Amino acid sequence: MANQFDALLRRLSLKVTPKRLAILEILAAEPIYLTPEEVWTRMKRKSTRAGLPTVYRNLEELSACGILIKIVHPDRRLYYYFCPNDHHHHHFVCISCRKVEDLNFCGLDSIDREVRKSLKGAVVSHLMQVYGRCKECLAG
Numbered sequence: 001m002a003n004q005f006d007a008l009l010r011r012l013s014l015k016v017t018p019k020r021l022a023i024l025e026i027l028a029a030e031p032i033y034l035t036p037e038e039v040w041t042r043m044k045r046k047s048t049r050a051g052l053p054t055v056y057r058n059l060e061e062l063s064a065c066g067i068l069i070k071i072v073h074p075d076r077r078l079y080y081y082f083c084p085n086d087h088h089h090h091h092f093v094c095i096s097c098r099k100v101e102d103l104n105f106c107g108l109d110s111i112d113r114e115v116r117k118s119l120k121g122a123v124v125s126h127l128m129q130v131y132g133r134c135k136e137c138l139a140g
């Protein structure tokens with residue numbers, strides 16, 4: 001796992017630091033999104049020393065270069081998530097249990113068509129996160 005993150009950081013020309021590796025390991029260990037405070041608490045448990053502001057900064061840097069996904073949650077708190085899949089896809093975010101699932105549906109074709117038709121423009125990129133309740137939460 002550590003080597004995989006090492007390679008990932010190097011591929012993006014990012015410095016490999018113990019803190020960054022710890023953050024990635026923590027987020028990759030669970031299929032849910034975490035707050036910076038929760039990442040920080042887990043780091044302390046693994047005895048990786050870092051102040052909360054450092055954790056915030058590293059999470060921001062890793063999401064700015066696309067390694068981490070920032071979850072924009074209706075509760076307006078900040079969350080981060082690590083997805084190992086690097087093909088273009090979207091995420092289904094459970095607002096009850098925080099689980100994130102890959103959604104391999106992308107409406108880009110129809111969005112692009114609509115933008116060309118109504119706005120006479122062309123789409124370069126797009127972001128989409130879908131919120132809801134997962135199968136388990138609906139059953140519970």
Ligand SMILES: [Zn+2]
Nearest residue numbers: 094097134137
């Ligand atoms: Zn759920």
Ligand SMILES: [Zn+2]
Nearest residue numbers: 083085091102
């Ligand atoms: Zn994903």
Ligand SMILES: [Zn+2]
Nearest residue numbers: 089106107108
């Ligand atoms: Zn898409």
